[in-house]
Amino acid sequence: MSGRLYVIGTGPGNPEQMTPEAAAAVAASTEFFGYGPYLDRLSLRPDQQRIASDNREEIDRAKASLERASAGAVVCVVSGGDPGVFAMAAAICEAIDNGPDAWRDIDLVILPGITAMLAVAARLGAPLGHDFCAMSLSDNLKPWDLIERRLTLAAEAGFVIALYNPISKARPWQLGRAFEILRPILPAATPVIFGRAAGRPDERLTVVPLSEADAAVADMATCVIIGSPETRIIQRPTKPDLVYTPRFAATETK
Amino acid sequence: MSGRLYVIGTGPGNPEQMTPEAAAAVAASTEFFGYGPYLDRLSLRPDQQRIASDNREEIDRAKASLERASAGAVVCVVSGGDPGVFAMAAAICEAIDNGPDAWRDIDLVILPGITAMLAVAARLGAPLGHDFCAMSLSDNLKPWDLIERRLTLAAEAGFVIALYNPISKARPWQLGRAFEILRPILPAATPVIFGRAAGRPDERLTVVPLSEADAAVADMATCVIIGSPETRIIQRPTKPDLVYTPRFAATETK
Numbered sequence: 001m002s003g004r005l006y007v008i009g010t011g012p013g014n015p016e017q018m019t020p021e022a023a024a025a026v027a028a029s030t031e032f033f034g035y036g037p038y039l040d041r042l043s044l045r046p047d048q049q050r051i052a053s054d055n056r057e058e059i060d061r062a063k064a065s066l067e068r069a070s071a072g073a074v075v076c077v078v079s080g081g082d083p084g085v086f087a088m089a090a091a092i093c094e095a096i097d098n099g100p101d102a103w104r105d106i107d108l109v110i111l112p113g114i115t116a117m118l119a120v121a122a123r124l125g126a127p128l129g130h131d132f133c134a135m136s137l138s139d140n141l142k143p144w145d146l147i148e149r150r151l152t153l154a155a156e157a158g159f160v161i162a163l164y165n166p167i168s169k170a171r172p173w174q175l176g177r178a179f180e181i182l183r184p185i186l187p188a189a190t191p192v193i194f195g196r197a198a199g200r201p202d203e204r205l206t207v208v209p210l211s212e213a214d215a216a217v218a219d220m221a222t223c224v225i226i227g228s229p230e231t232r233i234i235q236r237p238t239k240p241d242l243v244y245t246p247r248f249a250a251t252e253t254k
Numbered sequence: 255m256s257g258r259l260y261v262i263g264t265g266p267g268n269p270e271q272m273t274p275e276a277a278a279a280v281a282a283s284t285e286f287f288g289y290g291p292y293l294d295r296l297s298l299r300p301d302q303q304r305i306a307s308d309n310r311e312e313i314d315r316a317k318a319s320l321e322r323a324s325a326g327a328v329v330c331v332v333s334g335g336d337p338g339v340f341a342m343a344a345a346i347c348e349a350i351d352n353g354p355d356a357w358r359d360i361d362l363v364i365l366p367g368i369t370a371m372l373a374v375a376a377r378l379g380a381p382l383g384h385d386f387c388a389m390s391l392s393d394n395l396k397p398w399d400l401i402e403r404r405l406t407l408a409a410e411a412g413f414v415i416a417l418y419n420p421i422s423k424a425r426p427w428q429l430g431r432a433f434e435i436l437r438p439i440l441p442a443a444t445p446v447i448f449g450r451a452a453g454r455p456d457e458r459l460t461v462v463p464l465s466e467a468d469a470a471v472a473d474m475a476t477c478v479i480i481g482s483p484e485t486r487i488i489q490r491p492t493k494p495d496l497v498y499t500p501r502f503a504a505t506e507t508k
Binding site: 011014015016017018019020021024058082083084085086089090091092093094096097104105107108110111112113114115118119121122123125126127128129130131132133134135136141142143146149150153154156157158159199232234235236237238239242244245246247248249 | 265268269270271272273274275278312336337338339340343344345346347348350351358359361362364365366367368369372373375376377379380381382383384385386387388389390395396397400403404407408410411412413453486488489490491492493496498499500501502503
């Protein structure tokens with residue numbers, strides 16, 4: 001017997017940004033695995049079971065959810081944002097790749113969500129309006145040398161850079177170092193966005209030039225977006241500034 | 255008097271993937287600007303006006319919508335996918351930046367959506383599970399030299415590469431040339447995904463190794479995702495293969 005495993009994203013937290021298909025998956029499931037604060041975004045029924053775990057226990061959570069689906073349960077693994085962007089979908093695939101054959105028969109349904117960079121970008125204008133990249137700044141799962149190399153190449157390519165997992169208690173210096181790496185490559189006035197809880201009541205959005213960007217503004221739930229040399233700011237007398245990257249690239253980047 | 259300008263994304267086309275907040279913006283608006291096939295995804299009421307235009311007329315459409323909002327109308331500009339990713343949000347910002355002062359006073363509300371690469375990725379596993387970039391392959395608005403340079407740097411950085419606007423009648427050779435540029439840099443077995451109409455009844459998903467990737471498989475509505483050297487395929491006897499990029503990077507890319 002094999003059940004079903006939904007892997008969903010709640011979006012950044014505002015329930016109006018969760019898709020109807022993700023909401024239907026929640027309604028259809030009986031066991032929920034995820035990081036506690038993401039599970040807290042769902043209004044579960046008394047017959048629905050909540051199995052919360054720490055956000056550093058992704059692979060153990062993936063295995064536990066696959067075991068339950070393989071035993072016939074209808075299981076929902078819950079990520080914030082989109083499950084495919086630095087979240088649970090990859091952990092589920094890793095567990096299947098290295099797990100028992102039976103896990104390959106599970107009815108796996110991955111449903112996309114609004115990932116943080118899209119929600120932050122929408123609140124400010126269109127900073128991701130042209131070519132961009134998304135990177136996790138965590139060196140828990142890849143060497144820091146590789147992260148430095150990617151940051152350098154991304155800036156040289158002229159990509160807008162969205163950083164996930166920018167900082168944590170265990171990784172206090174990496175974001176500041178990332179700004180140091182980018183400052184010699186990008187103009188001093190390049191807009192840097194710190195976006196947290198986009199679309200929620202506790203939303204916090206800050207835009208500063210790269211020359212003044214301070215890593216202490218970020219926490220682990222912040223998405224940091226660093227503009228390209230093309231990214232512009234529009235001042236509006238009666239409204240917040242807009243930040244956007246034009247659809248065209250007028251000149252070759254250096 | 256100033257109205258309101260919503261800029262929304264429908265997601266890839268399945269109505270179950272449009273967020274409730276985007277649906278609420280549609281219900282609240284009276285004039286709709288967009289590319290015809292995107293407007294066709296909405297069920298408009300008789301009192302709601304539909305102003306369709308060609309998908310190459312983004313800046314004219316942006317100006318027309320801003321004029322109407324500035325005159326007091328509640329206007330909705332409709333993109334497919336997410337409005338901030340190679341879509342109308344940047345065109346609206348460009349028009350405001352270069353337009354009359356009054357346009358800066360407009361109540362501009364940009365609402366995120368599920369962009370094509372996220373929807374395609376979810377259908378296949380987690381190909382965007384680690385660092386990735388998104389590029390438009392159109393050389394209408396930037397020089398082809400710059401696109402070649404970005405492709406090379408992105409592959410050297412080890413990013414998974416999502417390509418939007420890969421091909422059209424007016425741009426028939428660019429995608430084939432992109433594969434030629436990437437073949438000397440990436441392993442021959444690197445998975446290449448052609449994803450079209452993800453989540454819709456006419457969905458078409460194809461996965462081939464880079465060595466066999468044929469640009470003719472794509473059309474202008476296809477999102478092409480090219481794996482990194484870390485991207486893996488899981489064969490499943492009773493289900494379609496999964497494609498994923500692990501959360502960890504075991505080794506330095508070359």
